Amino acid sequence: MAEGAGEPAGGLTLEEMKSAAAEAGFDPELVERAAALVPHGASESVLERLIGGPLRVEQAISFPKELDEDAAVRLLSAVRSEAGRRGTGESSAVGMSWHSESEMDVVLVNAHAEANSTRVVASIDRHTGLLLTALGAAGGILASFLAAIGVAGETTISPYLVLGSGIAGSLALARAFWATSTRRVRKELDILIRTIDRSLRSGSAERPAVREALPKANLAEKLSQISEHWTPRLAARVNDTDVKLVKLQGDFVWHRHEHEDELFLVLQGRLLMQFRDREEWVEEGEYILVPRGVEHRPVAPEEVHVLLVEPSGTLNTGDVRSERTVDVVEPI
Ligand code: NI
Secondary structure: OOOHHHOOEOOEOHHHHHHHHHHOOOOHHHHHHHHHHOOOOOOHHHHHHHHOOOOEEEEEEEEOOOOOHHHHHHHHHHHHHHHOOOOEEEEOOOEEEEEEEOOOOEEEEEEEEEOOEEEEEEEEEOHHHHHHHHHHHHHHHHHHHHHHHHHOOOOOOOHHHHHHHHHHHHHHHHHHHHHHHHHHHHHHHHHHHHHHHHHHHOOOOOOOHHHHOOOOOOHHHHHHOOOOOOOOEEEEEEOOEEEEEEEEEEEOOOEOOOOOOEEEEEEEOOEEEEEOOOEEEEOOOOEEEEOOOOOEEEEEEEEEEEEEEEEOOOOOOOOOOOOOOOOOOOEO
């Protein structure tokens, strides 16, 4: 479809469609106009407006520490494992780059050392995805056109109505598809950026203050400082794993963590851990592991005190955003 609607679409070229339209007694111009609605060959901003979402999403972060060979290797392996897709990459003392291509999009992560800092840019390019979306829309429009020819002269239904609603429907479907995939792509990029941030922090001299300030601590004393429910606090960071303390009461939201296992150790009270196919009561002194990817919902009919063990950067509501989402876990 790169050359516009002159390319074969479902076996018909635009010229063939127009002559078929003329034979059926339609205005061939209508076909031309319908074909022009399919987003291709236009400028990117027009495409983005038409399809209702960006063709390329990008996020960049700067980290106040110069990249060294060690950090570059660590960063590359973190991106590899987090991206959950095959890709190629390389790292050196001055930078790192990783690249992955799928049917729908191209993911790029580049890091390079700047004076006293590291700049990382991650982007997802979706031109292939757009082309597939456009082809889908074009197919829908072609089908509407054929349907319009089908009803011409045989019923009292206006073929223009059939064609018009077919075109509108095809475009609406394409836009809905694009909006959904835009959300997916943004989420993917968010996760990547969080991983990158985490990876750059680990091994860095700029550890969270909690690391230096924690020669010894007392659970009861720490818990007494927590008054809010469902707001985890960072007790300690062990390499790339966080140990958090949280008080729960009531129902949480259903969610899953795509890449993180979570361990819940019940310090006081009892916790009901619901899964889609079963539920488990976790009593005081017991612990439960929620593997990555498994949907779960913690429920606490009465207040329960929990110690959580999970990778740094794990979001408490996983793949869901709600008023319970805590983006920044404060040290305690
Ligand atoms: Ni969870």
